[in-house]
Amino acid sequence: MNGTGCPIGEARYREIVSAHGAGGRLMHSLIRDVLLGGEARGAVVHDGAVLDVGGGRIAFTTDSYTVTPLFFPGGDIGCLSVWGTGNDLAMCGARPRWLSCGVILEEGFPVEILERIMASMRSAAEGVGAEIVTGDTKVVERGKGDGIYINTAGIGWVHPAATIGPNRIVPGDLIILNGDIGRHGIAILTAREGLEFEHGVLSDAADLSDVVWAMLEAGVELHCLRDLTRGGLASGLVELSEGVDLEFRLKCGRISVDPAVETACDLLGLDPMHVANEGRFVAVLPEGSVESALRVMAGRGHAGVVIGRVGAEGPAGVRLETEYGTESWVRMLSGAPLPRIC
Amino acid sequence: MNGTGCPIGEARYREIVSAHGAGGRLMHSLIRDVLLGGEARGAVVHDGAVLDVGGGRIAFTTDSYTVTPLFFPGGDIGCLSVWGTGNDLAMCGARPRWLSCGVILEEGFPVEILERIMASMRSAAEGVGAEIVTGDTKVVERGKGDGIYINTAGIGWVHPAATIGPNRIVPGDLIILNGDIGRHGIAILTAREGLEFEHGVLSDAADLSDVVWAMLEAGVELHCLRDLTRGGLASGLVELSEGVDLEFRLKCGRISVDPAVETACDLLGLDPMHVANEGRFVAVLPEGSVESALRVMAGRGHAGVVIGRVGAEGPAGVRLETEYGTESWVRMLSGAPLPRIC
Numbered sequence: 001m002n003g004t005g006c007p008i009g010e011a012r013y014r015e016i017v018s019a020h021g022a023g024g025r026l027m028h029s030l031i032r033d034v035l036l037g038g039e040a041r042g043a044v045v046h047d048g049a050v051l052d053v054g055g056g057r058i059a060f061t062t063d064s065y066t067v068t069p070l071f072f073p074g075g076d077i078g079c080l081s082v083w084g085t086g087n088d089l090a091m092c093g094a095r096p097r098w099l100s101c102g103v104i105l106e107e108g109f110p111v112e113i114l115e116r117i118m119a120s121m122r123s124a125a126e127g128v129g130a131e132i133v134t135g136d137t138k139v140v141e142r143g144k145g146d147g148i149y150i151n152t153a154g155i156g157w158v159h160p161a162a163t164i165g166p167n168r169i170v171p172g173d174l175i176i177l178n179g180d181i182g183r184h185g186i187a188i189l190t191a192r193e194g195l196e197f198e199h200g201v202l203s204d205a206a207d208l209s210d211v212v213w214a215m216l217e218a219g220v221e222l223h224c225l226r227d228l229t230r231g232g233l234a235s236g237l238v239e240l241s242e243g244v245d246l247e248f249r250l251k252c253g254r255i256s257v258d259p260a261v262e263t264a265c266d267l268l269g270l271d272p273m274h275v276a277n278e279g280r281f282v283a284v285l286p287e288g289s290v291e292s293a294l295r296v297m298a299g300r301g302h303a304g305v306v307i308g309r310v311g312a313e314g315p316a317g318v319r320l321e322t323e324y325g326t327e328s329w330v331r332m333l334s335g336a337p338l339p340r341i342c
Numbered sequence: 343m344n345g346t347g348c349p350i351g352e353a354r355y356r357e358i359v360s361a362h363g364a365g366g367r368l369m370h371s372l373i374r375d376v377l378l379g380g381e382a383r384g385a386v387v388h389d390g391a392v393l394d395v396g397g398g399r400i401a402f403t404t405d406s407y408t409v410t411p412l413f414f415p416g417g418d419i420g421c422l423s424v425w426g427t428g429n430d431l432a433m434c435g436a437r438p439r440w441l442s443c444g445v446i447l448e449e450g451f452p453v454e455i456l457e458r459i460m461a462s463m464r465s466a467a468e469g470v471g472a473e474i475v476t477g478d479t480k481v482v483e484r485g486k487g488d489g490i491y492i493n494t495a496g497i498g499w500v501h502p503a504a505t506i507g508p509n510r511i512v513p514g515d516l517i518i519l520n521g522d523i524g525r526h527g528i529a530i531l532t533a534r535e536g537l538e539f540e541h542g543v544l545s546d547a548a549d550l551s552d553v554v555w556a557m558l559e560a561g562v563e564l565h566c567l568r569d570l571t572r573g574g575l576a577s578g579l580v581e582l583s584e585g586v587d588l589e590f591r592l593k594c595g596r597i598s599v600d601p602a603v604e605t606a607c608d609l610l611g612l613d614p615m616h617v618a619n620e621g622r623f624v625a626v627l628p629e630g631s632v633e634s635a636l637r638v639m640a641g642r643g644h645a646g647v648v649i650g651r652v653g654a655e656g657p658a659g660v661r662l663e664t665e666y667g668t669e670s671w672v673r674m675l676s677g678a679p680l681p682r683i684c
Contacts, residue, residue, distance in 0.1 A: 016451040021481030034457055035443055035477040037464050049475035051440060051497075055396015062442035062495055066480045098393060100404035101377055102493045104446070109358040115376055122379050133391035135377040138408045138491075139363030140682065146486040151444045153404055153495030155393075340482065 017336070023230020023276070024333035028239065047088035047227065050158055057158040059094035061085060064151045068340050070117065072191040074183075074203030075278070077150060078120030083207050084229070084278060084342055085154040086128045090209035091225040091281065093162025093216060096130040100153045104138045106145035117148065128207045130154070156209070159216040166243045168223040169284050173310040175248065176283045176293060178211070178302040179204065180256040181233050185275035186264045188341045199260040206279030211300045215283075220293045224284040227277075229342055231333040234273035236282065237318045238332040247311035248318045250330070254307040274333045276341045284310065359678070365572020365618065366675035370581065389430035389569065392500055399500040401436035403427060406493040410682045412459065414533040416525075416545030417620070419492060420462030425549050426571070426620060426684055427496040428470045432551035433567040433623065435504025435558060438472040442495045446480045448487035459490065470549045472496070498551070501558040508585045510565040511626050515652040517590065518625045518635060520553070520644040521546065522598040523575050527617035528606045530683045541602040548621030553642045557625075562635045566626040569619075571684055573675040576615035578624065579660045580674040589653035590660045592672070596649040616675045618683045626652065 019026045048061030065081040075083075086096040101121065105114070125132050187203035189195065208227060215222060226236045233255070241248045257265075257272045265272050285293060290306060297304035311319075318330035361368045390403030407423040417425075428438040443463065447456070467474050529545035531537065550569060557564060568578045575597070583590045599607075599614045607614050627635060632648060639646035653661075660672035 014453055016447045016449055016453065016456070016481055018449055018481050018483070020447065021479055027479060030479055031477050034453070034460050035445065035479065036474065037460065049440065051475070053395045053397050053400065055398075058395065060440055060442065060497060061476050062444045062493065063478045064444040064446050064480045064493060066446060066482050098391065098402055100402065100495045102404045102406040102495070103377065104406050104408060104491055105358045105362065107358055107360055111356055111358065111376070114358070118376050118379065132378065133393070134403050135373050136405045137363055137369060137372055137377065138406045138682075138684075139358055139360050139678075140408050140488060140491075141360070143485060144488040146482060149446055149480075149482075149491070151404065151406060151493035151495075153442045153444070153493070155402060155497065336481075340480070 018339045019334065019336040022333060022336035022339065023235055047091040050092050056160070059089045059092035059156045059158050061088040062151065062153040063088060064149060065342060066146070066149050066340050067188065067342050068146060069191050070113070070147060072203055073187045073200055075205040076117060076120050077148065078117035079124035080205055080278060080342060081150040081152040082121055082124035082128060083205055085152040086130065087208045087227045089154050089156035090212040091227050092158060093164040093212065093222065094156030094158040095209050095213045096128050096154050096156040098155045099125055099130050099132045101132050101135040102151040104140060104145055104149040106140055106147055107142050109147050114148065128209055159213060162216055162222065164222050164225055166224050166240055169240065169244045169246065169310055170223070171246060171310055171312040172287065173223055173284045174287055174290050174306050175308040175310065176285065176290065176304050177233070177255065177280065177307045178297055178304050179280055180258050181228065181277055181280055182257055182261040182265065182272035182275035184278040185338050185341050186261045189268070189338060190264065201258065201260045201264065204277055204279035208279060208281055211297060211302055214300060215293055215296045218292055218296050220285065220296065221289040222283055222285050225281055227281040229278060230276050232274040232276055234318070234330045235332045238330060241318050242316045245314055245316045247314055247316060248308055249311050250308035250318060250320045252320050253323045254305050270337055273330060274337070276338065278342060360681045361676065361678040364675060364678035364681065366577055389433040392434050398502070401431045401434035401498045401500050403430040404493065404495040405430060406491060407684060408488070408491050408682050409530065409684050410488060411533050412455070412489060414545055415529045415542055417547040418459060418462050419490065420459040421466035422547055422620060422684060423492040423494040424463055424466035424470060424472070425547055427494040428472065429550045429569045431496050431498035432554040433569050434500060435506040435554065435564065436498030436500040437551050437555045438470050438496050438498045440497045441467055441472050441474045443474050443477040444493040446482060446487055446491040448482055448489055449484050451489050456490065470551055501555060503558055504564065506564050506567055508566050508582055511582070511586045511588065511652055512565070513588060513652055513654040514629065515565055515626045516629055516632050516648050517650040517652065518627065518632065518646050519575070519597065519622065519649045520639055520646050521622055522600050523570065523619055523622055524599055524603040524607065524614035524617035526620040527680050527683050528603045531680060532606065543600065543602045543606065546619050546621035550621060550623055553639060553644055556642060557635055557638045560634055560638050562627065562638065563631040564625055564627050567623055569623040571620060572618050574616040574618055576660070576672045577674045580672060583660050584658045587656055587658045589656055589658060590650055591653050592650035592660060592662045594662050594664045596647050612679055615672060618680065620684060
């Protein structure tokens with residue numbers, strides 16, 4: 001038993017369950033086997049596609065946003081739908097340039113709320129230097145939606161120096177994380193359930209394209225990037241590790257969790273490693289690039305820290321070393337403890 | 343009174359109503375004023391954005407699909423989500439190349455149905471020469487969706503010879519329609535309501551990018567293209583006419599309607615001019631290009647016919663001349679007699 005997550009037995013599922021959208025193993029198998037028709041089977045499904053258009057390379061990605069509530073501490077569905085898609089582009093080494101906006105509205109949704117959300121979306125787009133150039137609206141009957149769902153597809157220019165992807169990960173690479181984990185999921189959950197903790201938790205939702213672009217401009221050699229949304233840090237790293245068939249070793253003490261997030265996770269029986277982020281990512285890069293990467297991150301307000309290393313040999317999996325020298329395997333998220341966080 | 347459609351009084355709407363998604367005036371004001379933040383106010387909202395990428399021009403567009411039922415005579419939500427988006431690209435003079443696929447699934451949706459839909463989507467993509475390169479799934483609780491909603495954004499290469507847009511329409515241009523109207527809307531409606539007519543009506547849902555590309559390759563000078571989806575032929579032409587402030591004059595006898603569609607429309611109190619199509623478009627072009635356009639259309643199985651002409655002067659509006667010499671103004675669709683047809 002390698003402990004990296006037991007298969008959930010996808011074949012048993014005849015109906016869609018919440019976990020199919022939760023960012024764990026079941027969602028990835030659904031995207032690979034059903035959406036992409038098995039063509040990508042075995043490959044690591046990356047955040048976006050990189051396409052050659054003659055005058056350079058563009059990245060292209062899509063994300064639908066169904067977050068509830070629509071407004072939460074630190075953001076709303078509007079800015080999230082720009083940052084989330086922009087961050088997928090950033091993970092390809094691209095800077096968002098053009099965005100689409102497809103909204104599915106439920107009858108009865110207040111126009112004033114829609115206007116606030118769209119204003120937030122446009123403001124976030126301006127902030128990342130992108131334009132919303134095409135849009136579509138559909139309206140569904142009451143009880144067939146949940147106020148508003150937004151799809152944002154995005155196109156961005158890939159940095160000329162970027163060659164980023166799981167296949168570039170090599171033994172000895174270091175793994176950098178850009179801040180504390182779990183704030184987005186907990187912020188959503190507390191807003192949704194009306195929970196109160198001593199210190200309110202703000203979502204970490206933010207643009208990542210600026211810091212990634214700055215690293216590329218500074219000549220940082222980035223092997224692979226992964227934003228840590230649904231399924232959290234654990235799922236992102238396990239998927240990468242399995243995809244490249246190399247062991248990742250993490251130092252538990254390096255991974256920072258806000259005390260309020262820790263309290264909330266303890267109370268709710270959640271592991272912060274599985275809780276979603278919307279402004280956190282890992283960079284896998286050669287040791288020689290770490291110093292400049294951390295310098296660029298710090299200059300842009302990101303608390304970057306080396307959390308681990310890619311091992312020299314398998315088996316694939318993510319091992320977490322505690323401060324006491326004990327070790328455990330990190331598992332990909334299974335089930336859906338926190339649905340609809342993005 | 344110019345008769346081109348009385349304003350619905352958008353300001354009165356504080357909540358989203360079905361008509362906001364129906365393809366008429368209310369939807370267009372919502373997209374312009376709220377989604378695009380008024381920046382496109384006064385401009386004709388075209389089907390997609392044309393973007394210069396150095397090595398050529400790409401078109402970029404998005405559409406969400408909420409059609410019910412998911413399977414209908416002549417198609418399903420899967421192929422529709424490829425053709426619909428591909429047709430928006432075609433209306434920019436582009437051939438679809440890369441597609442995204444974002445699905446919003448309701449818990450409990452049968453995986454087998456999802457597989458059938460995705461197979462239809464991939465097959466349609468292959469048929470138009472496009473690849474689905476990026477995807478996303480979200481799952482919402484029962485009662486917060488309707489089985490499946492699909493968003494398909496698309497990128498296509500614009501033909502080097504294409505300069506297509508409302509601003510190119512000039513007095514004297516002719517207007518070509520590529521077939522009979524109203525079949526898609528009636529096919530959906532009969533499938534949804536379980537209605538039976540003597541002759542079943544098949545949706546006209548089809549790819550249009552092939553015939554448009556062939557016209558461009560044949561050197562046909564296309565001034566403007568418009569696919570006739572939500573709101574039908576009437577809404578598409580009224581919007582164009584108002585956008586360019588020129589009168590369009592149509593010959594009623596040239597516009598063909600299948601007898602079964604006509605019967606259904608009579609029974610249901612619908613005007614075929616307002617009923618949605620998913621494989622019909624108008625081309626506005628100079629008289630000198632008409633013959634070759636019709637030849638290319640015929641070679642690809644499209645029953646192209648000249649239905650009218652752009653007048654030399656205003657006021658803007660679409661006039662329909664009957665065979666008896668009487669005239670009436672064509673109005674943009676108001677209300678939402680046929681919701682969720684795409």
